[in-house]
Amino acid sequence: MGCSSSLPDRTSGRLAGPNIENGGAPDPKNLRVKLVLLGDSGVGKSCIVLRFVRGQFDPTSKVTVGASFLSQTIALQDSTTVKFEIWDTAGQERYAALAPLYYRGAAVAVVVYDITSPDSFTKAQYWVKELQKHGSPDIVMALVGNKADLQEKREVPVQDGIDYAEKNGMFFIETSAKTADNINQLFEEIAKRLPRPPSS
Amino acid sequence: MTELSFNLLHTLEPRRDAYGFALRPQHAQRYREYANIYKEEEGERSDKWKDFLEQIAKSSQPCSSEEEYKERLHAEDTECKAETISESKEGDDSRSGKSISDGSEESDPKKEGQLSKETKTHKLQTWAQIRPSLGAIEKMMSFRVQKRKNMIDERETVNGNHLPSIEEAESLGGASDDEKDCVNETSDDNENATRTEPTPVDEVSPKHFFPWKEELESLVRGGVPKDLRGEVWQAFVGVKARRVERYYQDLVAQEANDGGSKVHDDSSGVFKKWRRQIEKDIPRTFPGHPALDADGRNSLRRVLLAYARHNPSVGYCQAMNFFAGLLLLLMPEENAFWTLVGIIDDYFDGYYTEEMIESQVDQLVFEEVMRERFPKLVNHLDYLGVQVAWISGPWFLSIFVNMLPWESVFRVWDVLLFEGTRVMLFQTALALMELYGPALVTTKDAGDAITLLQSLTGSTFDSSQLVLTACMGFLAVTEARLQELRKKHRPAVLVVVEERSKRGRAWKDSKGLASKLYSFKHDPGSLIEEKECTEGGNNPADGDKSPLESHSSNLDELLNSLNVDSEVDSLPDLQEQVVWLKVELCRLLEEKRGAILRAEELETALMEMVKQDNRRQLSARVELLEQEVTELKQVLADKREQETAMLQVLMRVEQEQRVTEDARIIAEQDAAAQRYAVHVLQEKYEKAMASLAETQKKVVIAESMLEATLQYESGQSKALSSPGYMRILSTSRNDNSTRKMGLLSFGLGWRDKNKGKTTKVEESNESKSTNEGIDPKSSGNETKNEEQET
Ligand SMILES: Nc1nc2c(ncn2[C@@H]2O[C@H](COP(=O)(O)OP(=O)(O)OP(=O)(O)O)[C@@H](O)[C@H]2O)c(=O)[nH]1
Ligand SMILES: [Mg+2]
Numbered sequence A: 001m002g003c004s005s006s007l008p009d010r011t012s013g014r015l016a017g018p019n020i021e022n023g024g025a026p027d028p029k030n031l032r033v034k035l036v037l038l039g040d041s042g043v044g045k046s047c048i049v050l051r052f053v054r055g056q057f058d059p060t061s062k063v064t065v066g067a068s069f070l071s072q073t074i075a076l077q078d079s080t081t082v083k084f085e086i087w088d089t090a091g092q093e094r095y096a097a098l099a100p101l102y103y104r105g106a107a108v109a110v111v112v113y114d115i116t117s118p119d120s121f122t123k124a125q126y127w128v129k130e131l132q133k134h135g136s137p138d139i140v141m142a143l144v145g146n147k148a149d150l151q152e153k154r155e156v157p158v159q160d161g162i163d164y165a166e167k168n169g170m171f172f173i174e175t176s177a178k179t180a181d182n183i184n185q186l187f188e189e190i191a192k193r194l195p196r197p198p199s200s
Numbered sequence B: 001m002t003e004l005s006f007n008l009l010h011t012l013e014p015r016r017d018a019y020g021f022a023l024r025p026q027h028a029q030r031y032r033e034y035a036n037i038y039k040e041e042e043g044e045r046s047d048k049w050k051d052f053l054e055q056i057a058k059s060s061q062p063c064s065s066e067e068e069y070k071e072r073l074h075a076e077d078t079e080c081k082a083e084t085i086s087e088s089k090e091g092d093d094s095r096s097g098k099s100i101s102d103g104s105e106e107s108d109p110k111k112e113g114q115l116s117k118e119t120k121t122h123k124l125q126t127w128a129q130i131r132p133s134l135g136a137i138e139k140m141m142s143f144r145v146q147k148r149k150n151m152i153d154e155r156e157t158v159n160g161n162h163l164p165s166i167e168e169a170e171s172l173g174g175a176s177d178d179e180k181d182c183v184n185e186t187s188d189d190n191e192n193a194t195r196t197e198p199t200p201v202d203e204v205s206p207k208h209f210f211p212w213k214e215e216l217e218s219l220v221r222g223g224v225p226k227d228l229r230g231e232v233w234q235a236f237v238g239v240k241a242r243r244v245e246r247y248y249q250d251l252v253a254q255e256a257n258d259g260g261s262k263v264h265d266d267s268s269g270v271f272k273k274w275r276r277q278i279e280k281d282i283p284r285t286f287p288g289h290p291a292l293d294a295d296g297r298n299s300l301r302r303v304l305l306a307y308a309r310h311n312p313s314v315g316y317c318q319a320m321n322f323f324a325g326l327l328l329l330l331m332p333e334e335n336a337f338w339t340l341v342g343i344i345d346d347y348f349d350g351y352y353t354e355e356m357i358e359s360q361v362d363q364l365v366f367e368e369v370m371r372e373r374f375p376k377l378v379n380h381l382d383y384l385g386v387q388v389a390w391i392s393g394p395w396f397l398s399i400f401v402n403m404l405p406w407e408s409v410f411r412v413w414d415v416l417l418f419e420g421t422r423v424m425l426f427q428t429a430l431a432l433m434e435l436y437g438p439a440l441v442t443t444k445d446a447g448d449a450i451t452l453l454q455s456l457t458g459s460t461f462d463s464s465q466l467v468l469t470a471c472m473g474f475l476a477v478t479e480a481r482l483q484e485l486r487k488k489h490r491p492a493v494l495v496v497v498e499e500r501s502k503r504g505r506a507w508k509d510s511k512g513l514a515s516k517l518y519s520f521k522h523d524p525g526s527l528i529e530e531k532e533c534t535e536g537g538n539n540p541a542d543g544d545k546s547p548l549e550s551h552s553s554n555l556d557e558l559l560n561s562l563n564v565d566s567e568v569d570s571l572p573d574l575q576e577q578v579v580w581l582k583v584e585l586c587r588l589l590e591e592k593r594g595a596i597l598r599a600e601e602l603e604t605a606l607m608e609m610v611k612q613d614n615r616r617q618l619s620a621r622v623e624l625l626e627q628e629v630t631e632l633k634q635v636l637a638d639k640r641e642q643e644t645a646m647l648q649v650l651m652r653v654e655q656e657q658r659v660t661e662d663a664r665i666i667a668e669q670d671a672a673a674q675r676y677a678v679h680v681l682q683e684k685y686e687k688a689m690a691s692l693a694e695t696q697k698k699v700v701i702a703e704s705m706l707e708a709t710l711q712y713e714s715g716q717s718k719a720l721s722s723p724g725y726m727r728i729l730s731t732s733r734n735d736n737s738t739r740k741m742g743l744l745s746f747g748l749g750w751r752d753k754n755k756g757k758t759t760k761v762e763e764s765n766e767s768k769s770t771n772e773g774i775d776p777k778s779s780g781n782e783t784k785n786e787e788q789e790t
Helices: A045-054 A093-103 A118-134 A158-167 A183-193 B003-012 B025-060 B066-082 B103-107 B109-116 B132-154 B166-171 B183-196 B205-209 B213-221 B226-237 B247-261 B268-284 B294-310 B320-330 B333-347 B357-373 B375-384 B388-398 B406-419 B423-440 B446-458 B463-473 B479-522 B526-535 B547-567 B574-720 B724-772 B776-789
Strands: A030-039 A067-075 A081-089 A108-114 A140-146 A171-174
Touching (some): A030 A093, A030 A118, A045 A067, A045 A081, A045 A108, A045 A140, A045 A183, A067 A093, A067 A183, A067 B388, A081 A093, A081 B446, A093 A118, A093 B357, A093 B388, A108 A183, A118 A140, A118 A158, A118 B574, A140 A158, A140 A183, A158 A171, A171 A183, B025 B132, B025 B213, B025 B226, B132 B226, B213 B406, B213 B463, B226 B333, B226 B406, B247 B294, B247 B333, B268 B294, B268 B320, B294 B320, B320 B333, B357 B375, B357 B388, B357 B423, B357 B479, B375 B446, B388 B423, B388 B446, B406 B463, B423 B463
Parallel strands (some): A030 A081, A030 A108, A108 A140, A140 A171
């Protein structure tokens, strides 16, 4: 699955019949998932979302205040579609007080760190713990090492990420919002790991 | 650097709006449509404001004149020169080269030469007085700053965190000691009057003092003219009353010293954290804005760092970068600093602190107000699983910067800064809900609802409509009401915050302890490094760091400073430095010894931690249960939703029932009418029968007569004997019987027909009454009875 082939069609990707979580059985062919991005400030959460949703990289992205929302639908090979409702949160520590508002009820949490910053890796671990305690029990978690294009500045070895993710039952991937490397793969892999409602 | 350059740039750059901000491509078209409206509005308000200012200048400031202003300006010119900042331009990391210098230092040739070695100094005006025509407004607003200062002096509790209202403040007018300002002359005679009045809120004196207050309010709602905005905002925030001479310069100098040479005190770890965050955020503040070039970014950095020093309980919080950036577009650097101080310390007290308590409280308050005002919309959002705070949270925290089009942001800020409270924040959010609620209720899922609201909000170009809806549509949302609601909701937030900080500490402690014990055993030196990399990742509560943390933080700082200091050779006095270093080294050694002792303590602490683990498990379970409760609540909400759906179905069934009932009544009426008709016919039939009987009687009579006649005739015809006569008579009798038969068959035929009809009605009754659950036989019986009657 190359990046380009998996780029969702932005117009036809919309779901024909949205399935409301609250009422009625979820449509197993058209999933809707709430996804939240967590991680230290400046690790590239907003850039990852913008790359995924708009296909752009803006080296001078805006600081996220509070949180911001974007949604994107992808089609999988088995012809199911997954509509991601993405909450991109603010990274500064004090905004962590507001994070539960956004991760509560989320089906997926993407915890991002910057491979050039050990601090951000520590912060990622904090988020994983917080989610294990307070997130939905069946939440799908992904650990993402971003800015993989900055190999020469790498300070967090790949193996550290792999190990930590494995220990915590997470999916791990290194991405670059700048080069678009692994961005679509990240979301596709998440989609594959979603618990499917029994098809009727 | 400010307004001038924008006006220039925006004419050159079509992809930016009148304020120099980038336009989103999808908004370019609508912006162009509104640009003309904005221009028109701007022209109108310029005139209105000019008239207004002239009028109040005449009435309240007879002695202040533009000449005096110019004079003063001239006098300050020298001061301004003194207050310039020599700035380094050596790329991104200019911290080391940055310093504030006053006139004397600048003339120092040694220093100068040193600086210009690698940096190009240049001067910026950093402070400017606002024009005197705004003096009266400034005066009015300054009272509220004064009042606030008094309030804080009197009681240290900051919970009643709002500026006193203008009315309140005005009545305090006499108390203001605004030196040598000519307005004092007019207010002097009021001084005694106000003093004698015990109540803080005085209905008479504000009018007396500032009879134009209401007019000003309506002008503000109409928008502040662009070229006045920066100064008017300063007047509103009361910059003049807040400003302390050289305070800002001192903060900047302090920061420059600290940032460069790392002087250590307990809080310097925190400063380092803020500094790092500010550095991350500066390039992400209005990226590409023409005013935020290297100089602009340096100003932004200084303002933010100075603020962090000024109020360490807030320090630096993301969002402030946008506020400071915005203010710097409208006013000189120091003015921007004082305006920011006013906004964050007063208007938004408790909002951007480490725990962000007030911002959380406001979200709960807003949700309650929303439920009150827009129950249907909130119901719909509940149904979709959308929480109001998801959307309103970022609105409030950013004060709509980046959320609304710029013209609207400015208009909202105009009112907000004028009022001195956060009421406008609520009113604007409510206005947006009012404007876009109808569209929102048509959405079918959470994502669509949020996307729609975001994009509608982002294209609220009709700023006048927005501001008027906000100000006029929600008059019941007052500061008093909000305070009441805040009081109600604050405890809940405090509980959660407390809970969080405990948890945070537990995590931090356990992690810190474990790794520290480990590294300490292996290599005492690594303790410091470890601290380095966990520091940024750790949780808020820096204020209440455990003694252990701050202790090792000191160590860390010391070591760091040693490293850095040994590298810096440009320090003025090396000898002094060496002495100082020696002292520090001694202290360090002492602390190291202390640390070893600590380590032992830590081991015992670790044991305790293990015990605490149990408690944590318990609290985890409690939280799990809590979660279940929320889930149950969700289910309950779903059930309720289903209930309403059922209710709707029920209502529909009922309606159908009513329709059938109606139909049945009509049918019954029909049947009655038919019964009546049958009755009439019966009567007619009986009459006919009676007349028939009579006719028959007549016939019998006639026959008997005939017979009599016949007998009579036979008596005669015995002689004649004529048979033809007989024949005629018998035919006439036959005739009679056929007539009789015809009537009968008609009557029978009608009855049959009628019977057919009633059965049809019966059938339809039957089919409907199965729906109603009414026994179909009863209505059937009725018709059968009819039949029997017939
Ligand atoms: N080289 C490189 N730089 C990146 C990458 N992703 C993001 N950046 C840079 O990192 C900066 C911060 O990225 P953001 O996406 O704004 O960070 P964030 O995590 O959203 O930060 P907050 O909003 O403060 O929480 C951006 O300005 C980019 O220049 C990447 O994949 N490679
Ligand atoms: Mg962001």
